[in-house]
Amino acid sequence: MDSLRQRPLRVLAADDSAVMRRVLKTIFDLHADGIGTGLPAMELCGCVRDGMECLEAAARLRPDVLLLDLEMPRLNGIEVLQRLREQGSALPVIMCSAYTEVGARSTLEALHHGAKDYVMKPGQQCDFASALDLLMGQLMPKIAALALPVAASGGSLELVGKRPALPSVLTMPARPVLRPVAASAVMPVRVEVVVIGVSTGGPSALEQMLPGLAKDFPVPVLVVQHMPKLFTGALAERLQRRCAMRVKEGVHGEQLEPGTIWIAPGDAHMEVGLGASADRRRSRAAAITLHYSGPLNHCRPSVDYLFGSAAKLYGAGTLALMMTGMGSDGLEGALAIHRAGGVVLAQDQASSAVWGMPGQVARAGIAAATLPLGELAGELMRRVYVGRRGAMREPALNAVGETAPQAMRREASYGVY
Template identity: 60%
Template structure:
């Protein structure tokens, strides 16, 4: 039985803003009185007004989750994170970020330094009730998820799930793609823990991949552009935030903007000279699974357009977004891969896919790129360098990806 079934989760918050401290205090008090909530009970055990005090309170109070502001006196949130990675490496830290470009960049730095996730500070709400609702919707489910992950036994975290590696049609040990259908598009869905996962996965993909790549990462507007820039700097592939009508060309990587759903759509006329046979379609329908962009929109459109030529990858994330789309890819003969539990920040999205039996493989993050490279190269005749090989340094600028 989880210890959280017998006691409330212990939460420590660090923020120098009296307004934010007041909002958080009221939020936790209301949650404690909400008998209808399916989330576990939570107790705000303390507040810290600066980074130095935060480190002292972590040692004194032993919280289950830390909610940490980025900008604080004496020691900022990034420096606090650096200290905690040595003293409390398993403590989940959720950052509070502002709706600014500087806040977005600092938040991505925090995730790279070990923060589990982030939430947006209430901004632009008309009243206190709206601010409380905005923060509670983001923060409380994350606290519950990360506390559960922390409570999972260390031994269990090291053992991959006992799920079949192959679950798609074809000969034993073989997926549809390896049975002869060439992959025509790679689509990736990811949420909680995604920026870090993408920074590990994308640089390991072959720079000469002969297919377009599209990614939905659950993130707000402004953050996705900053993330695309960050990924582009660390990767041999060309990565950019998508725009409506962007061409789908071999090796081009498009990241869905944070305020729009992204789909693939046919391109008018024949292929252009760059090899594009499709294009990005953005739309602004209501959020799906409380998300915009939503993974399901991308996966469903890829299944319709590319059928068995679709390779869908579901990485770490909370919730079930991507499950319906992954099922559509599978039903049309495409290939679905899911990240395993041990390497996921939260095994929600990939876990739902794996447990449904539609995943051709359930893989650790460090093995995902090799699997993707191999599946994309399967069924293609070697022309020069084989897709999946690593290019020599300096070759990045010589590869025509068609993004610019």
């Protein structure tokens, strides 16, 4: 951590809005004056107005984190990301997104192209002081989360932009890795549900992992991804185009079915429980419950609500996966699953954008396995098919004999996405 004491984290911002540039400059001035206790020193080392200026400034200033607008003159945010990728840069990028349907889709596209996270631009109805508070609360912890791991591991902050990039959708393996596991690690109880918690870096990670699950996956899958409402709907639509399984945004009261992935809608907590018409003697006749209680762990939806409800309903039949994300949301729910006899898996540090949520599970000693992103789908399939008739399925093929990941790579190369 010596490098943190030597100099502040350096942030480059690119935004064509003069108002937004003023907000950002004020935020960093306030932080330098001591507001934001508990976070490292940070400075705005540059503030540019378009994509070409951004690329030039990034090469000249060597920032630790880039804050990037989506819509800019000359080169937009996605084009900047593509240029950085072509140059071999792994500079952590945080997108500035508008809270609109177009903004949601564009942000997901930016995450697909290598952005690590995003923050929401204040709405036009916000006054200047409110805009400062909203953006500062989102932005500063994310900058620290993306830059600090290098310093904590003994590296220099100047090398943040040279970290190996996470595997992208375009370079992922065609089929999930099926890892041989010792017989002692086989689950003693048949899996009845898979629950997944994910946050920072999640959309890209889900795009890489979920297409590896077979179309006839024999249990329902429920996912809490920390995102606003417009974004979770767009994410479900995007994943539906890539996955063999059906992908939907969660609907209150809908009965759970095998072969379907439900994404928790933003601004609502998602749980599993007995449906109103379910025979209570059949404890697996489950349905989705949505509610609007206050944020838990500063999150709505919260992973803890989903995991805790699965532990109560399915007990030892629950298989949980904690993926990349900042903070500790989901730890209490994971502990409940572990106490109920279920199994908890975690994504490893090397393949996580931020090893906060999975790291908490690993450090608590309740992770049955800590695995890289490329092995998660294969591990879920291996465990889910234990105790079921027939061998574990390979990923489903489409009409031209491709797996979902193979089709994604082909379609991406022709600009479909």
